[in-house]
Amino acid sequence: MTLPRLLVLSLGGTITMTPSASGGIAPTLGAAELVAAVPGLADVAEIEARSPFRVGSSSLTIANILAVAADIRAAFASGADGAVVVQGTDTIEETAFILDLVVRDARPVVVVGAMRGPQQPGADGPANLLAAALVAASPQARGLGTLVVLNDEIHAARFVRKAHTSLTSAFVSDNAGPLGLIAEGRPRLLARLAPAELPPLEGTGDDIPPVALIKVAMGEDGRLIRAVPGLGYAGLVIEGAGAGHVPAAVAEIVGEVAAQIPVVLASRTLAGPAFERTYGYPGSEIDLIGRGALSGGFLSGLKARLLLTLALRAGWDRAALKAGFAAFG
Ligand code: ASP
Numbered sequence: 001m002t003l004p005r006l007l008v009l010s011l012g013g014t015i016t017m018t019p020s021a022s023g024g025i026a027p028t029l030g031a032a033e034l035v036a037a038v039p040g041l042a043d044v045a046e047i048e049a050r051s052p053f054r055v056g057s058s059s060l061t062i063a064n065i066l067a068v069a070a071d072i073r074a075a076f077a078s079g080a081d082g083a084v085v086v087q088g089t090d091t092i093e094e095t096a097f098i099l100d101l102v103v104r105d106a107r108p109v110v111v112v113g114a115m116r117g118p119q120q121p122g123a124d125g126p127a128n129l130l131a132a133a134l135v136a137a138s139p140q141a142r143g144l145g146t147l148v149v150l151n152d153e154i155h156a157a158r159f160v161r162k163a164h165t166s167l168t169s170a171f172v173s174d175n176a177g178p179l180g181l182i183a184e185g186r187p188r189l190l191a192r193l194a195p196a197e198l199p200p201l202e203g204t205g206d207d208i209p210p211v212a213l214i215k216v217a218m219g220e221d222g223r224l225i226r227a228v229p230g231l232g233y234a235g236l237v238i239e240g241a242g243a244g245h246v247p248a249a250v251a252e253i254v255g256e257v258a259a260q261i262p263v264v265l266a267s268r269t270l271a272g273p274a275f276e277r278t279y280g281y282p283g284s285e286i287d288l289i290g291r292g293a294l295s296g297g298f299l300s301g302l303k304a305r306l307l308l309t310l311a312l313r314a315g316w317d318r319a320a321l322k323a324g325f326a327a328f329g
Helices: 031-036 062-077 089-102 125-136 223-227 248-258 285-290 301-313 318-326
Strands: 005-010 017-019 025-027 046-050 082-086 109-112 146-150 153-156 160-162 171-173 180-183 186-189 211-215 235-240 263-267
Touching (some): 005 031, 005 062, 005 125, 031 046, 031 125, 062 082, 062 089, 062 301, 082 125, 089 109, 089 160, 089 301, 125 180, 125 186, 153 171, 211 301, 223 248, 235 301, 248 263, 248 285, 263 285, 263 301, 301 318
Parallel strands (some): 005 046, 005 082, 082 109, 109 146, 211 235, 235 263
Antiparallel strands (some): 146 153, 153 180, 180 186
Protein backbone atom coordinates (compact mmCIF):
# COMPACT_ATOMS: atom_id res chain seq x y z
CA MET A 1 0.00 0.00 0.00
CA THR A 2 1.31 3.45 -0.86
CA LEU A 3 1.34 5.71 2.17
CA PRO A 4 0.46 9.41 1.94
CA ARG A 5 3.47 11.73 1.81
CA LEU A 6 3.77 14.33 4.58
CA LEU A 7 6.21 17.17 5.12
CA VAL A 8 6.94 17.65 8.85
CA LEU A 9 8.60 20.95 9.73
CA SER A 10 9.75 21.57 13.30
CA LEU A 11 10.17 25.13 14.55
CA GLY A 12 10.87 24.37 18.25
CA GLY A 13 8.57 24.73 21.26
CA THR A 14 8.05 22.66 24.41
CA ILE A 15 7.55 19.52 22.34
CA THR A 16 11.27 19.79 21.40
CA MET A 17 12.59 20.99 24.78
CA THR A 18 14.96 19.18 27.12
CA PRO A 19 16.74 20.42 30.30
CA SER A 20 19.40 23.02 29.55
CA ALA A 21 22.16 24.84 31.43
CA SER A 22 19.68 27.72 31.97
CA GLY A 23 17.96 25.64 34.67
CA GLY A 24 14.81 25.28 32.56
CA ILE A 25 13.95 23.43 29.38
CA ALA A 26 15.00 24.79 25.97
CA PRO A 27 14.52 23.65 22.35
CA THR A 28 16.99 20.92 21.37
CA LEU A 29 15.21 18.17 19.42
CA GLY A 30 14.58 18.37 15.68
CA ALA A 31 11.81 17.01 13.49
CA ALA A 32 13.60 13.72 12.72
CA GLU A 33 13.99 12.94 16.45
CA LEU A 34 10.37 13.85 17.15
CA VAL A 35 9.13 11.64 14.33
CA ALA A 36 11.36 8.73 15.39
CA ALA A 37 9.95 8.90 18.94
CA VAL A 38 6.33 8.28 17.91
CA PRO A 39 5.31 4.63 17.75
CA GLY A 40 3.09 3.95 14.77
CA LEU A 41 3.88 7.10 12.84
CA ALA A 42 5.76 5.18 10.16
CA ASP A 43 2.51 3.29 9.41
CA VAL A 44 0.57 6.54 8.86
CA ALA A 45 2.68 8.32 6.28
CA GLU A 46 5.95 8.54 4.47
CA ILE A 47 7.55 11.51 6.17
CA GLU A 48 10.08 14.09 5.11
CA ALA A 49 11.27 15.75 8.34
CA ARG A 50 13.03 19.12 8.47
CA SER A 51 13.86 21.58 11.27
CA PRO A 52 14.00 25.14 9.96
CA PHE A 53 13.92 26.71 13.45
CA ARG A 54 14.59 25.64 17.06
CA VAL A 55 13.11 28.43 19.16
CA GLY A 56 10.55 29.24 21.81
CA SER A 57 7.51 30.19 19.77
CA SER A 58 7.36 33.75 21.10
CA SER A 59 10.53 34.36 19.04
CA LEU A 60 8.96 33.27 15.74
CA THR A 61 8.26 36.12 13.31
CA ILE A 62 5.73 36.64 10.54
CA ALA A 63 8.62 36.41 8.05
CA ASN A 64 9.61 33.02 9.56
CA ILE A 65 6.09 31.69 9.02
CA LEU A 66 5.92 33.04 5.46
CA ALA A 67 9.14 31.08 4.81
CA VAL A 68 7.45 27.97 6.29
CA ALA A 69 4.45 28.60 4.00
CA ALA A 70 6.81 28.75 1.01
CA ASP A 71 8.35 25.39 2.05
CA ILE A 72 4.87 23.86 2.30
CA ARG A 73 3.84 25.20 -1.09
CA ALA A 74 7.04 23.80 -2.62
CA ALA A 75 6.36 20.39 -1.02
CA PHE A 76 2.80 20.44 -2.36
CA ALA A 77 4.12 21.34 -5.82
CA SER A 78 6.28 18.23 -5.69
CA GLY A 79 3.42 15.96 -4.67
CA ALA A 80 3.19 15.97 -0.84
CA ASP A 81 -0.30 15.08 0.42
CA GLY A 82 -0.21 17.19 3.58
CA ALA A 83 2.03 19.11 5.97
CA VAL A 84 2.55 19.16 9.73
CA VAL A 85 4.17 22.14 11.44
CA VAL A 86 5.49 21.47 14.94
CA GLN A 87 6.04 24.46 17.19
CA GLY A 88 5.52 26.02 20.61
CA THR A 89 1.96 26.43 21.73
CA ASP A 90 2.34 30.08 22.77
CA THR A 91 1.89 31.36 19.22
CA ILE A 92 0.29 28.38 17.47
CA GLU A 93 -2.88 30.34 16.76
CA GLU A 94 -0.89 33.01 14.95
CA THR A 95 1.18 30.57 12.87
CA ALA A 96 -1.94 28.61 11.95
CA PHE A 97 -3.80 31.72 10.86
CA ILE A 98 -0.91 32.98 8.70
CA LEU A 99 -0.64 29.58 7.00
CA ASP A 100 -4.42 29.51 6.55
CA LEU A 101 -4.28 32.89 4.81
CA VAL A 102 -1.35 32.21 2.53
CA VAL A 103 -1.05 28.49 1.71
CA ARG A 104 -4.49 28.25 0.06
CA ASP A 105 -4.38 24.60 -1.02
CA ALA A 106 -6.96 21.87 -0.47
CA ARG A 107 -4.30 19.63 1.09
CA PRO A 108 -4.27 19.74 4.88
CA VAL A 109 -1.79 21.78 6.87
CA VAL A 110 -1.81 20.90 10.58
CA VAL A 111 0.00 22.85 13.30
CA VAL A 112 0.80 20.94 16.48
CA GLY A 113 2.73 21.33 19.73
CA ALA A 114 2.71 20.03 23.27
CA MET A 115 2.03 21.44 26.69
CA ARG A 116 4.54 19.11 28.39
CA GLY A 117 8.19 18.55 27.52
CA PRO A 118 9.28 15.18 26.14
CA GLN A 119 10.89 14.17 29.44
CA GLN A 120 7.92 15.06 31.68
CA PRO A 121 5.59 12.33 32.92
CA GLY A 122 2.57 12.19 30.64
CA ALA A 123 4.33 14.03 27.82
CA ASP A 124 1.65 14.87 25.27
CA GLY A 125 3.96 15.53 22.31
CA PRO A 126 4.05 12.03 20.79
CA ALA A 127 0.26 11.58 20.94
CA ASN A 128 -0.29 15.06 19.53
CA LEU A 129 2.18 14.49 16.69
CA LEU A 130 0.57 11.16 15.79
CA ALA A 131 -2.88 12.78 15.84
CA ALA A 132 -1.62 15.68 13.69
CA ALA A 133 -0.17 13.25 11.14
CA LEU A 134 -3.40 11.26 11.04
CA VAL A 135 -5.31 14.46 10.26
CA ALA A 136 -2.77 15.75 7.72
CA ALA A 137 -2.88 12.39 5.92
CA SER A 138 -6.67 12.21 5.92
CA PRO A 139 -8.66 12.94 2.74
CA GLN A 140 -11.49 14.09 5.06
CA ALA A 141 -9.36 17.03 6.19
CA ARG A 142 -8.93 18.35 2.66
CA GLY A 143 -10.43 21.76 1.96
CA LEU A 144 -10.46 22.83 5.62
CA GLY A 145 -7.43 25.11 5.36
CA THR A 146 -4.97 25.07 8.23
CA LEU A 147 -5.91 23.12 11.35
CA VAL A 148 -4.51 22.94 14.88
CA VAL A 149 -4.49 19.53 16.56
CA LEU A 150 -3.84 19.09 20.29
CA ASN A 151 -5.40 16.96 22.99
CA ASP A 152 -7.13 14.87 20.30
CA GLU A 153 -9.16 17.87 19.11
CA ILE A 154 -9.14 19.39 15.62
CA HIS A 155 -9.47 23.17 15.57
CA ALA A 156 -9.87 25.62 12.66
CA ALA A 157 -7.08 28.21 12.42
CA ARG A 158 -9.68 30.97 12.34
CA PHE A 159 -11.17 30.13 15.73
CA VAL A 160 -8.46 28.44 17.78
CA ARG A 161 -6.88 30.14 20.79
CA LYS A 162 -4.56 29.13 23.60
CA ALA A 163 -6.68 29.70 26.69
CA HIS A 164 -4.56 28.24 29.50
CA THR A 165 -0.89 28.33 30.45
CA SER A 166 -0.48 24.73 31.57
CA LEU A 167 -3.35 22.31 30.94
CA THR A 168 -3.13 19.81 28.09
CA SER A 169 -6.66 21.00 27.26
CA ALA A 170 -5.35 24.56 26.76
CA PHE A 171 -6.83 25.04 23.27
CA VAL A 172 -10.35 26.27 22.59
CA SER A 173 -12.29 27.47 19.55
CA ASP A 174 -14.44 30.18 21.11
CA ASN A 175 -16.89 30.94 18.38
CA ALA A 176 -17.55 27.51 16.97
CA GLY A 177 -16.01 24.73 19.03
CA PRO A 178 -13.56 22.26 17.50
CA LEU A 179 -14.30 20.94 14.01
CA GLY A 180 -13.74 17.39 15.16
CA LEU A 181 -11.67 14.94 17.14
CA ILE A 182 -9.41 11.94 16.81
CA ALA A 183 -10.85 8.74 18.26
CA GLU A 184 -9.84 5.13 17.77
CA GLY A 185 -6.91 6.26 15.67
CA ARG A 186 -8.89 8.16 13.08
CA PRO A 187 -10.01 11.75 12.58
CA ARG A 188 -13.76 12.34 12.93
CA LEU A 189 -14.83 15.64 11.36
CA LEU A 190 -18.10 16.93 12.80
CA ALA A 191 -18.24 20.25 10.98
CA ARG A 192 -16.76 21.79 7.87
CA LEU A 193 -15.74 25.39 7.33
CA ALA A 194 -15.60 27.08 3.94
CA PRO A 195 -12.38 29.03 3.30
CA ALA A 196 -12.85 32.81 3.62
CA GLU A 197 -13.18 34.51 0.22
CA LEU A 198 -10.35 37.04 0.21
CA PRO A 199 -8.61 39.33 -2.25
CA PRO A 200 -5.17 37.90 -3.12
CA LEU A 201 -2.63 38.06 -0.26
CA GLU A 202 0.53 37.28 -2.14
CA GLY A 203 2.96 40.03 -1.24
CA THR A 204 6.38 40.53 -2.64
CA GLY A 205 9.69 41.16 -0.93
CA ASP A 206 10.74 40.56 2.65
CA ASP A 207 9.22 43.71 4.11
CA ILE A 208 6.56 43.01 6.73
CA PRO A 209 4.54 46.18 7.44
CA PRO A 210 4.49 46.78 11.21
CA VAL A 211 0.96 46.68 12.65
CA ALA A 212 0.34 47.64 16.28
CA LEU A 213 -2.13 45.90 18.59
CA ILE A 214 -3.49 47.85 21.56
CA LYS A 215 -5.92 46.57 24.17
CA VAL A 216 -8.21 49.23 25.61
CA ALA A 217 -8.59 49.35 29.42
CA MET A 218 -10.79 51.37 31.76
CA GLY A 219 -9.67 54.99 31.98
CA GLU A 220 -7.42 54.69 28.89
CA ASP A 221 -6.56 58.21 27.69
CA GLY A 222 -5.50 57.31 24.14
CA ARG A 223 -1.90 58.48 24.27
CA LEU A 224 -0.57 55.12 23.05
CA ILE A 225 -3.08 55.07 20.20
CA ARG A 226 -2.16 58.63 19.19
CA ALA A 227 1.54 57.71 19.12
CA VAL A 228 1.12 54.73 16.77
CA PRO A 229 1.50 56.42 13.32
CA GLY A 230 4.45 58.53 14.50
CA LEU A 231 6.23 55.36 15.63
CA GLY A 232 6.20 54.12 12.04
CA TYR A 233 3.36 51.63 12.23
CA ALA A 234 1.48 51.02 8.98
CA GLY A 235 -1.74 49.92 10.69
CA LEU A 236 -3.40 49.55 14.08
CA VAL A 237 -5.72 46.98 15.62
CA ILE A 238 -7.63 48.09 18.70
CA GLU A 239 -8.91 45.37 21.02
CA GLY A 240 -11.80 47.38 22.31
CA ALA A 241 -14.09 46.78 25.26
CA GLY A 242 -17.16 44.62 24.57
CA ALA A 243 -18.11 44.75 20.90
CA GLY A 244 -15.15 47.06 20.06
CA HIS A 245 -15.53 50.21 22.14
CA VAL A 246 -13.17 52.87 23.51
CA PRO A 247 -13.72 55.62 26.09
CA ALA A 248 -15.51 58.67 24.65
CA ALA A 249 -12.39 60.77 25.18
CA VAL A 250 -10.40 58.42 22.92
CA ALA A 251 -12.85 58.41 19.98
CA GLU A 252 -11.45 61.56 18.37
CA ILE A 253 -7.91 60.18 18.66
CA VAL A 254 -9.02 56.97 16.90
CA GLY A 255 -10.44 59.15 14.10
CA GLU A 256 -7.15 61.11 13.82
CA VAL A 257 -5.19 57.86 13.55
CA ALA A 258 -7.67 56.31 11.08
CA ALA A 259 -7.10 59.31 8.81
CA GLN A 260 -3.42 58.32 8.63
CA ILE A 261 -3.31 54.49 8.71
CA PRO A 262 -5.92 51.67 8.62
CA VAL A 263 -7.49 51.03 12.04
CA VAL A 264 -9.36 47.77 12.74
CA LEU A 265 -11.61 47.07 15.72
CA ALA A 266 -11.58 43.72 17.53
CA SER A 267 -13.06 42.70 20.87
CA ARG A 268 -11.04 42.16 24.02
CA THR A 269 -13.70 39.60 25.05
CA LEU A 270 -12.12 37.25 22.44
CA ALA A 271 -15.49 35.82 21.39
CA GLY A 272 -18.34 37.15 19.28
CA PRO A 273 -17.94 39.68 16.46
CA ALA A 274 -16.80 43.27 16.72
CA PHE A 275 -20.07 45.10 16.08
CA GLU A 276 -20.90 47.52 13.26
CA ARG A 277 -24.37 48.92 13.81
CA THR A 278 -25.69 48.67 17.35
CA TYR A 279 -24.24 51.26 19.73
CA GLY A 280 -24.34 54.94 18.89
CA TYR A 281 -22.61 56.73 21.79
CA PRO A 282 -19.19 58.44 21.58
CA GLY A 283 -16.51 55.73 21.48
CA SER A 284 -18.98 53.05 20.30
CA GLU A 285 -18.47 50.99 17.14
CA ILE A 286 -20.87 53.15 15.07
CA ASP A 287 -18.98 56.26 16.17
CA LEU A 288 -15.55 54.71 15.47
CA ILE A 289 -16.55 53.27 12.09
CA GLY A 290 -17.93 56.73 11.21
CA ARG A 291 -14.48 58.07 12.04
CA GLY A 292 -12.83 55.63 9.62
CA ALA A 293 -12.21 52.45 11.63
CA LEU A 294 -13.13 49.01 10.21
CA SER A 295 -14.76 46.12 12.05
CA GLY A 296 -12.55 43.03 12.35
CA GLY A 297 -15.57 40.70 12.52
CA PHE A 298 -14.96 37.51 14.50
CA LEU A 299 -11.17 37.81 14.33
CA SER A 300 -9.34 38.16 17.62
CA GLY A 301 -6.99 41.13 17.93
CA LEU A 302 -4.02 38.82 17.23
CA LYS A 303 -5.56 37.46 14.05
CA ALA A 304 -6.90 40.83 12.86
CA ARG A 305 -3.32 42.13 13.21
CA LEU A 306 -2.02 39.32 11.00
CA LEU A 307 -4.67 39.83 8.31
CA LEU A 308 -4.00 43.59 8.30
CA THR A 309 -0.24 42.98 8.09
CA LEU A 310 -0.53 40.61 5.13
CA ALA A 311 -3.17 42.81 3.47
CA LEU A 312 -0.93 45.87 3.68
CA ARG A 313 1.99 43.79 2.38
CA ALA A 314 -0.20 42.77 -0.57
CA GLY A 315 -1.20 46.40 -1.19
CA TRP A 316 -4.94 46.09 -0.47
CA ASP A 317 -6.79 49.39 -0.79
CA ARG A 318 -9.56 50.45 1.59
CA ALA A 319 -12.28 48.61 -0.37
CA ALA A 320 -10.24 45.40 -0.31
CA LEU A 321 -9.59 45.82 3.43
CA LYS A 322 -13.31 46.25 4.03
CA ALA A 323 -14.15 43.17 1.96
CA GLY A 324 -11.33 41.15 3.52
CA PHE A 325 -12.41 41.78 7.11
CA ALA A 326 -16.08 41.39 6.15
CA ALA A 327 -15.20 37.82 5.10
CA PHE A 328 -14.64 37.12 8.80
CA GLY A 329 -17.75 38.97 9.95
N1 ASP B 1 6.84 28.44 25.67
C1 ASP B 1 6.57 27.34 24.79
C2 ASP B 1 6.61 27.83 23.37
O1 ASP B 1 5.62 28.35 22.89
C3 ASP B 1 5.25 26.77 25.12
C4 ASP B 1 4.90 25.52 24.41
O2 ASP B 1 5.49 25.10 23.46
O3 ASP B 1 3.90 24.91 24.84
O4 ASP B 1 7.61 27.72 22.71
